[in-house]
Amino acid sequence: MDSIAKKLVHFCTQKPKIVYVVLLLLTLGFMAQIPRIQIDTDPENMLDAEHPARVFHNQVKTTFAMYDAIVVGVVDSSDPNGVFTQSSLTDISVITESIMSIDGVVSADLMSISTVDNISQTSTGTIRFEWMMPSPPASTAEALKIQENLARLPLLQDTLASQNGKAAAIYVPILDKNESYNIAEKIRSEISQLNGTADWYITGLPVAEDQFGFEMFIQMGISAPLAGLTIFILLFLFFRNIPLIIAPMIVAMATVLITMGALIGLGFTVHIMSSMIAIFLMPIAVVDSVHILSEFSDRYKPGKSLNDTIEEVVGHLFTPMLYTSVTSSVGFYSLMLTPIPPVQIFGAFVGSGILLAFIITIVFMPAYLSRMNETSLNKLQEVMHSQQGGSKIASFAKSLGSFALNNRFVLVASFAVVFAVSIWGINQIQINDNPVRWFKQNHEIRVADKVLNENFAGTYDAYIVLSTSDTLPPVSDIIFNDLPESLLPWAKERVTAFGDQAPSEQYQQLIIDSEDKLFADVSEEEDAYLSGLITILEKNLSSSKTFQSPEQLAYISSLQTHMQESGLVGKSNSLADVTKVVNRELRSGSAEDYQIPNSSQAVAQTLLQYQSSHRPNDLWHFVTPDFQQTLVWLQLTSGDNQDMTKVIDLVDNYVADNPLPQNIELGWAGKAYINVVWQDNMVAGMLDSLISAFVIVFIMMVILFRSLVFGVLAMLPLTITITFIYGLIGIIGKDYDMPIAVLSALTLGLSVDFAIHFLERARETYKQTQSISDTFSIMFDEPATAITRNALVIALGFTPLLFAPLVPYITVGVFLASIMAISALVTLLILPSVMTMAKKIVFK
Template sequence: MNTLSGKLVAISTHKPLWIYAVLLLLTLGIGSQIPRITIDTDPENMLAADHPARTFHNQTKANFAMHDAIVVGVVNETDANGVYNTTSLSDIFDLTQSILAIDGVVDADLMSISTVDNISQAGPGTIRFEWMMPEAPVSDAAAQQIQTNIERLPLLYDTLVSQNGKAAAIYVPIIDKNESYRIAEDIRATIDTFDGTEQWYITGLPVAEDQFGFEMFVQMGISAPLAGLTIFILLFIFFRNIPLITAPMIVAMATVIVTMGLLIGFGFTVHIMSSMIAIFLMPIAVVDSVHILSEFSDRYKPGEDLKAVVEEVVGHLFTPMLYTSVTSSVGFFSLMLTPIPPVQIFGAFVGFGILFAFVVTITFIPAYLSRMSESALEKLQAAMHEDGAGQGSNIARMARGLGKLATGRQGLLLAAFGAVFVVSAWGVTQIQINDNPVRWFKSDHEIRVADRVLNENFAGTYNAYLVLTDRSELPTAASLLESGDMPDSLAGWKSETLAAIGSGAPEEQLQNLIVAIDDKLFSDLSDEEMTYLDNVMVSAEQANSQSKTFQNPEVLAYIESLQEALTASGLVGKSNALPDVVKVVNRELRSGEAQDYQLPDSGNAVAQTLLQYQSSHRPNDLWHFVTPDYRSALVWLQLTSGDNQDMTAVIELVDSYIASHPMPAGIEADWAGKAYLNVVWQENMVAGMLDSLLGAFVMVFIMMVVLFRSLVYGILAMLPLTITITFIYGLIGIVGKDYDMPIAVLSALTLGLSVDFAIHFLERARATFNDTQSVKQTMALMFEEPATAISRNALVIALGFTPLLFAPLVPYITVGVFLASIMAVSALVTLLLLPAVMSLGHKIVFKSAK
């Protein structure tokens, strides 16, 4: 033990009350920040606020007045007419009225059977707009008429009511998605008052995310204490001495409280990843304590100088504990290299927590042990050595059995691990990257059930937006005024006009120029002046007409053909866009018959249909599909799946279609919507995780070479890590488990903890060989206390996460299952492969011939 660490341990054993006081003040002071906790489960925050995809998504929502929406669905499978009966429609009407009264709902954009227009023909060239269901129907005939009306309107059919007529939906746009849980609870309260036979469901990404946040908060309060209790029970089984095992529990609790207090105190929100910090740190924080307690319980004998034994034990373990803490923290700090903010925060604070736990362990544990009473120490020895306990315990016997296998079957083990590595490497190539916030709930959760039922009945409850924008340049007012031979007499008027028009958007300049020329034409003008202004007016009006790109029938026809391709692909449940609005109005303006459900053949006719549509009760609905300057249009895609694999397939389809059917000149396509953002952050996460994993792998290897001062030992230390990572991720690929956010982050834990056991084994083996100068004796001794301590730690960490297996949230279950697997594999590789390789290669490893 170096001088600094020796002094630190000496102070801890001689001034234990100081250590107690500092740790208590630190824990209480920083822990006081925890009540300020703020929960955040918004997947958008997986991307930085200034990420181009997120910026464009938010701009699209602003440009087209789009809001996050809760989807309320009702299914009636008992009535022959489905939801088209007086009871179901009355409940829909009443619920809609109730929802409109909820604070936080965007009333004007709420879509329900009772809040949309029926568009019909009042007479030749005349359209009637009337509420689809101004009041609850009182007769079956009225209910059937609503069905007839809806089925004539493609914008509503299979969006508000399913094609089979058994389900209806209410789309509830909300001002703040963070209020979705509250609003959903208010809606549920109203639904509970209905006594019909219908089944009601609530889904949508906002409510799923907010619901997850609520349940995540509850889960944090349950899983962390359960993990602590599990660890406490395990330690009691190992050491059978409550005063002794109280120390590592204090270390774990102080580490969790200080780390979470700092995170919250610095103003960070608690995301799905950072909510797991407490669960991650609880088992990891006791690892070093278990090593100290294991060796202390084996070395201390009654009557010995307690402080001297404690200092000797900590001094013996200080170097491997330092190595393992640093490498574990590096594994988590590597997550800060990813472009995902919540993952960066998670990595930073878990990395800090590991280092903090190390410092607390080498100060508080010696202080605590040095104050243990003689009676407690005697009970410890009696428990550990009764009937051969400790050396004769099940764990010790298992460790010695592994030692015999490792040193007696080296060739077989190398062949077996080699085969596992090859199969695992193939499995890694089979990994499918996929995530969906709705899948964060168990399959029987009400959110998952609602999602499944409504997407089986409707065109889809997941939204993606394809935004088409004309980015071609328009002539400015100045360029038009300079396009002809202007009489000198108009020079002053030109200067005044340009000054008045200013330097706004080109389309605004065109409008203002037309107005200015029109005013000027009413004044006394010469023939030359009149001719010039007439020519400029014609050019300005032509440019103004051409600027309204999405009133052009050819452009609308392109969107229509793209929609048909999307529908035919089977990847998209339904798409809604400006051509659908134009075709419905055009049909009613003409004959009202199906043959006139088509696009008009002129821009003026298109403009007329849109003008007519704005006479409806919901004129602003038009601006959900096109911007007021008609330079940008939105195609709203309804998807039955929120999986990023399905959204990626849609993106590839659109790219392929555009490649084979080039868009009109100047138009560009971009994506927005939550389903698309899910794809973007997944891609960022995978690329970022791979970079951070490779970077950390190289960094840990260099650290191993430097710390062991040996290239051979550096390579040996990386063996368990390499095989564990390959095996775990190969298994994921082989069993078909989606590579999602929790799985990706587990790579850091695998990297950090898989090398821990190897460091302890190698450092202790090297020190033991220096004492014995015998490879055989070294291996025999290594499978006594050192192997027992490693086995205990593997069990503590693996079983410490078992409370997560009973969580209602899938990411927590995933973490629990794979962490147990990681610990089991890395411990087995360390205790089987390392000694086998070291024994076979003893001439290189130990530079010994025997």
């Protein structure tokens, strides 16, 4: 230990009260920030705000007035008529009215059987729009008539009503997705007052994400204290000395509170990843303390100077503890290389928390131990040197040593086979995530998702956006062409008045202004000019309305048919469907006229008719007013990334075989698509961060040991553990999701932790004994016992997560416990085996 560290430890043992006061003030200061906590579970925030996919997604939502929606479903499988009964339809009407009165609901866009139009024909060429259900039906016959009317409208069938008639849905658009949990709770309250026999469900990505945030907040308050309690119990079993084990618990609590306080105080929201910071740091923060306590209990003898023993122990452990802390933090800091902001924040604060834990340990543990009374120290000696306390762990560690040294060839061969199989398993990994799967299978959100997606075309949204690159020439290029001098002031005034209006709006306004001018007293020259100008403007405006073209709509319809036939898309709605329905009713009302009109003028007529409905603004969900952008709304029965990726590939292949019309571009938006984008970014980013961190840690190991051989040995447990864990994930078919991806950082940091302690102590011991057998005999005494204790503390420290109601927490708990157990076993089995087999190289 260098002179600065010696002086620091000496100061702490001489002035412990100063250490206590400073640590207390720091902890209280950062704790004061915690009440300012803000929860964020929006997967969109996995992408940077400036990411092109996210920017485009938000532009599409604004352009087409698309809102995040809660899906409310009602299912009645017991009645022969399903939900098309007086009772169920009355309940739907009542609930719809209640929902529309809730603050935060976009009532004008709410879709329910009682808020949409029935489109029908009164006579040839005449169309009628009337409410589908203006009031609840007075008889079963009326209820069945509503079902019949819905079945005739492809825009609504399988969206608002299932084909089997057993289910109906209400789509509740909301202004702020962060209010979805509160709105869902109000809807649940209204539903609870109904007396019907039908079952009601609430799902949708916004409510799933927001509900996860609510439950995550509760989980944070449960898991971290439970982890602390578990660690406390473990330490008591190890040392049987409550005053002694209070010290590492203080280190852990101070580390967690300061780190979380800093996170919140700096204005960062608590995302699903950062919510796990406390549970990650709690076990990791006590690791160095356990090493100190283990060696202190082994070295301290009655009558020996307490402070000298403390300084000797910390001095002996300072270098390996420093390097294990730095390498562990590097593993987490590597996450900052990913392009996912919440993962970057998680990595930064866990990495900083680990370094903070090291500093607090080095400062607080000497101060605390120096204040222990003689009674506690004597009791510690009795426990540690009797058949209590750590004797069973010590016996287990020694047995591992015997097994490793007696079966080294078998072990090395076995690990080689496991490594090879793991590499194959890694190639089987499937990248997939879905916020709804963050809940257990019996959770109401998960149950609702399953039931409603079995009955409807899908509750997951994705949007295909087609845009034209054709642009209208500026008005100024047209208005001043062959302009009579007498109209020059009028023309300049018109151009100036347009300002920043959209080109199509400028054209429309100029047509109106030109027609008004014609009604004034104008000369023949001015009359001819204005009439020609109006003709040119109307021609340009008509040709610019790309998606009024039957050819363009036919392409969209063909793409929709292809997607529907694939079975990957539950349903799609587009401008083409609107024109088909209205065209059918304008003509014969029969199926043969369910087709796109054969001219742009006829398409325009159908859309004009559609706008005379009770919901005229629905048209602008499918097309922009200038008809230069159109949207195809896809309903998917699965929110899994794998399924959305298949849809994207399907569309890409279709476009490759059937090229888009000239000057048309295709883009994607919607929550299901955004999830795919951030997952792809995460996987690529995690791979980059893992490789970078691996290289950095390897270089650090070579520098630490000043030996390439020992650097390679230190990386062995890490390499085997990472490949085994991720190979196992691929073999058992577990989806590679966000929590699994982040675990690579922990695996990298902590797997090398055990190896550093083992190798550093082995090398020092060999220098003293100059005997390989004696070295490993000593190594499988206190050092191996300390490693085993630490592995147990960290592994079991995460076990409270196994009882969480949220799947990501369970995943983290299971795999972290596995990682700790495997990395400790690999360290204690493979390192002595390889070191003895290659003793001529290792022990020069």
